[in-house]
Structures are given as C-alpha cells and as structure tokens.
Amino acid sequence: MSHFMALLKFLGFGFLAISYFISTAPFYLYGKLNRYEARKYLCKIMQFHAKILLQIMGVKTKLSFSKPLSQYGQLIIGNHLSYIDVIVMAAHFPTCFVTSIEMKKTFFLGQLCEAGGCLYVERRSRENLTQEIEDITHALQNGLNVMVFPEATSTNGEAVKRFKRPLFQAAIDSGVDILPVIFNYISIDHRPVNALNRDQIFWYGEMKFLPHFWKLLQSTEITLKLEIAENINVSPEDNITELAAISHYVIKSHYQPVCVIS
Numbered sequence: 001m002s003h004f005m006a007l008l009k010f011l012g013f014g015f016l017a018i019s020y021f022i023s024t025a026p027f028y029l030y031g032k033l034n035r036y037e038a039r040k041y042l043c044k045i046m047q048f049h050a051k052i053l054l055q056i057m058g059v060k061t062k063l064s065f066s067k068p069l070s071q072y073g074q075l076i077i078g079n080h081l082s083y084i085d086v087i088v089m090a091a092h093f094p095t096c097f098v099t100s101i102e103m104k105k106t107f108f109l110g111q112l113c114e115a116g117g118c119l120y121v122e123r124r125s126r127e128n129l130t131q132e133i134e135d136i137t138h139a140l141q142n143g144l145n146v147m148v149f150p151e152a153t154s155t156n157g158e159a160v161k162r163f164k165r166p167l168f169q170a171a172i173d174s175g176v177d178i179l180p181v182i183f184n185y186i187s188i189d190h191r192p193v194n195a196l197n198r199d200q201i202f203w204y205g206e207m208k209f210l211p212h213f214w215k216l217l218q219s220t221e222i223t224l225k226l227e228i229a230e231n232i233n234v235s236p237e238d239n240i241t242e243l244a245a246i247s248h249y250v251i252k253s254h255y256q257p258v259c260v261i262s
Helices: 002-030 035-057 083-092 109-115 129-141 166-174 209-217 240-254
Strands: 059-065 075-078 096-100 119-121 146-148 178-188 222-228
Touching: 002 035, 002 109, 002 209, 035 059, 035 083, 035 096, 035 129, 059 083, 075 083, 075 166, 075 240, 083 096, 083 178, 083 222, 119 129, 129 146, 129 166, 166 240, 178 240
Parallel strands: 059 222, 075 146, 075 178, 096 119, 096 146
Antiparallel strands: 178 222
C-alpha cells in the first residue's frame, strides 16, 4: 500500500512540477530584463506550488512566532536538514533562496532552482565572492526576502554546524535585519524523529535525490516546528564574525538535536 500511495504522490508531484515550470516561464524570461522584480513574482508562484506540495507530501508545520515575519526585505538564516526546509519556508513566506553553483548544475533540481529565481554562490572558490555578496545585497535592497543556510550544507541533525561568515556581509551592506528561523522535525508517521528514522526525512552527505524522495513519499505524515526568532538588528559598524556568532547562538539555543539511540 505504501508503494501505491507513494506512486500517486509522485504522479501528483509530476503534474505540479509541470504547472510550476509553465507558470514561471514568462517571469523567468522577464528576469532577463529586470531580474529582481521578476524574482518577486517567481517567489509568489513558488509559494503557491509549495503549499500544494506540502499537502501531497503529508508535511504538517507548526509555526511559532516571536513576532510576525515581515513579508519583504530581510536576510533569513536557518539550520539545514533537508530540501523539505526549502519547501516549508517557501510555502509560508515569499523567499528567494541562496544555493550553490553545484545545485544549479544538478539535473532537475537545478531547473527547479532556476525557475524559482534562486541566487547562487560558488562555495568552493572565493574568486567571485564579492560579486555574489553584491547580488544578494541588491536583492535585499529591492525588497526581497533572501534565505541563506550558513552551515553551507544539510546535516544529519545531531548538531548545528559552525556558520560560514562571508554572506552576512550582505546584511551590513544592505542595511537590513537578520531573521533567524529554526527547523525542528518532530515526528514521522507519528513516531518521534531519531537516529533510526531520520534518513527518511533528512537529506545530507552523498544521498541521491530521487531514491530519497521516493522513500520520503512512502511516509504518511511528517510534522515539524518552524520557529521564527527575534530579529537581529544590524548596523554599519557590525562585522560578519560577530553576526555569524550571534546568529549561530540563537539558532543553536532553539534547536533540538536528533536523539542518538545507543
């Protein structure tokens, strides 16, 4: 039965992906003329489709707010466990995501990122870093919410890795606040998430997307808590080392590590 339901979900995902590519195509072309304005429309389209995708996948989100999230113009940072993080965030708030050049070159996922108006960084090289920070800065100045996963990779959930610092410069240069968000996965099929079942949700290391996604679709329900923390105010006098350390502390203090069963 689980395989049959997974197949139905996969077919639903396929139809949704086709709708997504068709809907984003005109704005993707418009982006050649006005890339930041086009991204606002792409984020809205992604939000609509992400809401449906969460229903198809059986993902239920419990939202926790310190205060309501501003709809535009913040640098959002969060811990990273799975591609589900992106879908959840996109479903609840219009967001432009920062991802790697490697992801852009990945079959299918790269096309999804392009259609969603993602911004790209070359994590293995510092040659284009200044230009990449400028791109993120301009997106923020043009009123886009930009989300960065400063661990620079997804993890197995046992801890929040040390944050990479350079992209925090975009918050200083654009004069926007930093908004920390925390993803805590609670249960899968009504069982607490732990070291034995986390790989059905978390996508990290050398895991291949399609086999993992197929396994994920065999679950009936996934529950997570998305916590929106207090803004971190940014001033021109701040530096990236301090901002990265403060941001890491806030997220780490709200994150519940995955229980390792001995």
